[in-house]
Amino acid sequence: MSNTGSCLCGAVHYEISAPITDTGACHCDMCRKWSGGVYLGVEVAADNMMISGSENVTTFTSSEWAERGFCKTCGSSIYYRITSPGAHHGSYHVSMGTLDQTDGIALKGEVFIDQKPKGYSFAEETEQLTGAELMALFAPPESP
């Protein structure tokens, strides 16, 4: 079964040709401002993501390693995409909020937990990483 989604106005549609079982939350300041709330992303390999109406997507380069795609008409935050070279190049983190159906998708992880606003928390048991812990996972190994 494939998963479909769209932005609010419908100018951008997508289809994901892989099962989705889990989502992760990012509490970083950038994701919060970009999504307007808590960002929940589902990881999708580049080959499994098909976008129609991509001419209606505007991208914002938010860091040296990623860009964020949003609908230029309605502003829906559609995806975060890795642009740096390496194993994850081109992979998407699609906004869970833009999926047409979300049954069977469970919250498994939370990153930048140290930047989460103090006034709310998820009830699910999740694997939590601080920003520093997350960056350490992706940082190149120290040269001797």
Ligand SMILES: [Zn+2]
């Ligand atoms: Zn739209």
Ligand SMILES: [Zn+2]
């Ligand atoms: Zn983030």
